[in-house]
Amino acid sequence: MTPTHPHAPSIAPDEDVARALGVSLEAVKLVRSSELIDLHCDTFIPFRLWGYDWYARHEPAPLRGHGFGHLDLPRAAEGGLTGAMWSITTNPMRTAAGRWRMFQRNLDRLRGIFASSQGFLRHVRTPSEWRAARAEGAMGCLIAIQGGNALDGAPEGIASVPNDAVSRVTLVHLSNSPLGVSSSPASTLRRDKGLTDKxxxxVRRLNDRRVFVDLAHIHPKGFWDAVEVHDRSQPLIVTHTGVTGVLPHWRNIDDEQIKAVADTGGTIGIIFHPAFLRPAGGPSDGRMVVDHMQHIIDVAGEDYASIGSDYDGAITPPPELRSGNSYPRLVQHMLNRGWSDTRIRKVLGGNFLRAFDLLRPGA
Ligand SMILES: [Zn+2]
Known part of the structure; x- marks a missing residue:
């Protein structure tokens, strides 16, 4: 049993949470006894935009959860979240020097948010730091960069990041950059859709530092360029995406891409954004997320699907998943589908932790 951290937000009894969410006690107990790791949380964005308070319960959410206001610590803890990758997004409009300067400033600010938790939000960089945090009931917080062009102005690239603070870099984001081409419609502006030499x-430098290479957002050509140069002994990840096998969309990855990630022992986080998930006539609730996970399981097996909600990243989740306390609703859909507890625990956190151990073995 993991102890409750002395500074964890207080949470309601399992029975009350089950009743409030309209799910079975089994779903709540399963979540509460699992590692639940969300591969992509953007709650730092509303903090940057208007000082969104991570520590206050936002209910109802601002804008009723359209775009932002999904996660805060009281709701995350109630929903069973035990860890996450918190993303620092790069503003491509700045100069290279400006991007690097702003990244360093944002890193300090994000760590400041962690610091004011009195130890509940624990910055972790390695599996052993993860385990130490969890043994105390702390939430394990990995720091990610979304848009590798944040590092363009750094004297030594990723090696310049103080204290090896960053565990993952999403190579490109919504716009093309000096690194390569996005999967977004912005890619039409370039003839060569792949990765540049830079x-x-x-990718090589990230491999050297054993930092996760995240291939969410990248154009398929760049995806395969990255696979080619990537050290095959390290796990590739795609942190927040859908799959074209359920819904063909520029933002989603196809079966060959799923297999390429699985071949490295990585994992794929499914996003909670209906525009990328829901085929015409499909369900408009958490089942659409489970459908995409199921496709990964059908194509590659149950060791390669994870959660990558993109909460607070300007998405609008289906109403029942719009609040960060609603992960048990997703688990209820998994149970309804007949998934075993073992499979559910893998998808909630086990698959990511296996990949993390593979990335930094013995660390
Ligand atoms: Zn993103």
Missing amino acids: GRDL
Whole structure:
């Protein structure tokens, strides 16, 4: 049994949470006894935009959860979240020097948010730091960069990040960058859709530091360029995406891409954004997320699907998942589908932790 951290937000009894969420006690107990790791949380964005308070319960959410206001610590703890990758997003409009300067400033600010938790939000960089945090009931917090062009102005690239604070870099984001081409419609502006030499160099440098290479957002050509130069002994991840096998969409990855990630022992987080998930006539609730996970399981097996909600990242989740306390609703859909407890625990956190151990073995 993991102890409750002395500074964890207080949470209601399992029975009350089950009743409030309209799920079975089994779903709540399963979540509460699992590691639940969300591969992509953007709650730092509303903090940057208007000082969104991570520590206050936002209910009802601002804008009723359209775009932002999904996660805060009281709701995350109630929903069973035990860890997450918190993303620092790069503003591509700045100069290279400006991006690097702003990244460093944002890193300090994000760590400041962690610091004011009195130890509940624990910055972790390695599996052993993860385990130490969890043994005390703390939430394990990995720091990610979304948009590797944040590092363009750094004297030594990723090696310049103080204290090896960053565990993952999403190579490109919504716009093309000096590293390569986005999967977004913005890619039409370039003829060669792949990674540039600079992008390939970044992959090698990330491998050198054993930092996760995240292939969410990248154009398929760049995806395969990255696979080619990537050290095959390290796990590739795609932190927040859907799959084209359920819904063909520029933001989603196809079966060959799923297999390429699985081949490295990585994992794929499914996003909670209906525009990328829901085929015409499909369900408009958490089942659409489970459908995409199921496709990964059908294509590659149950060891390669994870959660990558993209909460607070300007998405609008289906109403029942719009609040960060609603992970048990997703688990209820998994149970309804007949998934075993073992499979559910893998998808909630086990698959990511296996990949983390593979990335930094013995660390
Ligand atoms: Zn994103």
